[in-house]
Amino acid sequence: MKDNLNNEQKLLLLAGRYTFSENEVNELRELVNNELDWSLLYGMAIRHKMLSLLWYNLNKYCPKIRINSQYRQVANFHYMGTKLRNEEYLKNYNKIRMACKERGVYIYPTKGGYLLPELYKDFGVRTINDVDSLVRAQDIQILRNVLNSLGYIEGEYDRTTKEIKPVVRQKQIMWAQKSSNLFPFQKISNSPYIEHFDYDFCYSFNRSTAPVTDIINRSVKEGLKYLKHSDFFVHLCYHLFREASSAVAILYQVDINIIKFCDIREFLINKMNKNDCLEAINFAKKYELENSLYYTLHYLIEMYNDEIAKWMFEELNMSNTEILKQYGNTDFMEPREWSKSFWVRLFANNNKDEIKDIPNFISNVYKYY
Amino acid sequence: METNINKNKIFQELKNMVHKEFQIVTDDLELSTQLFDGGLYLDSIQMIELTVAIENCYGFEFGVDMLIEDNFRSFDILSDLILKILAGI
Numbered sequence: 245m246k247d248n249l250n251n252e253q254k255l256l257l258l259a260g261r262y263t264f265s266e267n268e269v270n271e272l273r274e275l276v277n278n279e280l281d282w283s284l285l286y287g288m289a290i291r292h293k294m295l296s297l298l299w300y301n302l303n304k305y306c307p308k309i310r311i312n313s314q315y316r317q318v319a320n321f322h323y324m325g326t327k328l329r330n331e332e333y334l335k336n337y338n339k340i341r342m343a344c345k346e347r348g349v350y351i352y353p354t355k356g357g358y359l360l361p362e363l364y365k366d367f368g369v370r371t372i373n374d375v376d377s378l379v380r381a382q383d384i385q386i387l388r389n390v391l392n393s394l395g396y397i398e399g400e401y402d403r404t405t406k407e408i409k410p411v412v413r414q415k416q417i418m419w420a421q422k423s424s425n426l427f428p429f430q431k432i433s434n435s436p437y438i439e440h441f442d443y444d445f446c447y448s449f450n451r452s453t454a455p456v457t458d459i460i461n462r463s464v465k466e467g468l469k470y471l472k473h474s475d476f477f478v479h480l481c482y483h484l485f486r487e488a489s490s491a492v493a494i495l496y497q498v499d500i501n502i503i504k505f506c507d508i509r510e511f512l513i514n515k516m517n518k519n520d521c522l523e524a525i526n527f528a529k530k531y532e533l534e535n536s537l538y539y540t541l542h543y544l545i546e547m548y549n550d551e552i553a554k555w556m557f558e559e560l561n562m563s564n565t566e567i568l569k570q571y572g573n574t575d576f577m578e579p580r581e582w583s584k585s586f587w588v589r590l591f592a593n594n595n596k597d598e599i600k601d602i603p604n605f606i607s608n609v610y611k612y613y
Numbered sequence: 614m615e616t617n618i619n620k621n622k623i624f625q626e627l628k629n630m631v632h633k634e635f636q637i638v639t640d641d642l643e644l645s646t647q648l649f650d651g652g653l654y655l656d657s658i659q660m661i662e663l664t665v666a667i668e669n670c671y672g673f674e675f676g677v678d679m680l681i682e683d684n685f686r687s688f689d690i691l692s693d694l695i696l697k698i699l700a701g702i
């Protein structure tokens with residue numbers, strides 16, 4: 245449990261935030277006064293995609309910290325490179341957005357594509373592997389045309405030839421059936437910080453296109469540059485819960501990490517008021533996404549214990565603790581029970597040991613390589 | 614009546630595809646035959662291969678929102694879907 249964490253784990257959890265209370269700053273300062281295993285800490289920070297954020301917070305709140313110069317340099321370069329990479333990525337994304345808008349297609353960034361410019365505002369603190377957007381199913385064909393005209397193809401990057409290989413139709417169909425995303429659109433980049441651009445487009449939640457269409461229609465109608473806060477929040481929770489409880493995500497080692505919880509926590513405390521929270525609950529209930537909110541808020545409270553998360557959890561008024569114990573609902577005929585606790589899984593290098601048999605999707609997908 | 618004829622033609626073509634792709638004897642298949650549970654028991658890979666065969670045969674691509682299990686449940690449902698796509702509905 246949380247009380248049994250070692251100092252490096254405690255520090256990582258504490259640094260896994262952008263908004264600090266005075267007590268949390270003091271706690272951070274106390275923790276770094278201990279003898280720390282920096283190689284362990286860095287390894288965990290990389291696994292949780294928060295080396296930049298850790299470095300940013302240590303620099304900001306503990307500038308006198310004594311740390312080996314090599315460790316200092318690695319983190320500093322990581323922060324600077326992340327910043328340049330993200331600036332390039334998002335500049336490019338805006339070109340796509342504009343081109344889509346000219347053709348009457350509205351795409352809305354989710355996750356890092358919104359959080360970096362609008363919440364964190366410092367492009368160095370959070371890495372992004374790709375930029376994710378929501379798109380209405382009805383707009384997909386025009387979106388494809390726009391992206392193809394800009395040189396993007398639905399495909400996979402081949403590191404040996406440094407080319408994007410178009411996806412075979414069979415794999416594209418499998419992807420559509422299993423995920424809520426189009427196969428990633430990719431393009432080779434000229435930037436030294438990005439090998440290839442990768443843009444993901446989500447058109448459904450739980451195999452239903454209605455909630456995404458609903459969300460986008462609302463934003464277009466209100467002339468919003470970004471999604472409504474309540475809608476954005478539900479999507480973050482949906483995405484977190486889906487990956488946290490998916491056997492495929494566990495095998496690909498993208499199930500849980502601190503930065504995902506940090507994103508939602510920061511968005512909740514900085515962007516959501518109580519009315520937004522209630523709207524998010526209503527929207528989630530309308531489209532049977534309450535489990536996503538329940539799971540997310542439950543663990544946000546354990547990790548950060550913020551008042552607004554506790555208030556929203558009460559308002560959600562659910563008591564389905566079963567979903568906290570299970571995974572693999574969409575991968576197997578029957579959901580599986582976790583053998584390790586949440587906290588052990590959160591700080592494990594990976595959780596592949598939980599998976600006793602390979603989901604069909606994994607064994608099938610390799611038939612098309 | 615025109616719709617029935619076309620639907621029957623599509624059904625015949627679907628049976629040919631199933632026979633060609635999976636070497637299944639199709640003499641006893643009916644429009645109501647289920648493609649997976651309780652019918653042909655096609656697995657997920659076979660469903661994908663059948664989807665691609667249909668697309669190649671008719672020269673269209675199923676939209677992502679159409680690629681759901683319910684649309685492929687039986688020959689009847691699948692034929693209706695193909696008819697709708699061909700009619701541009």
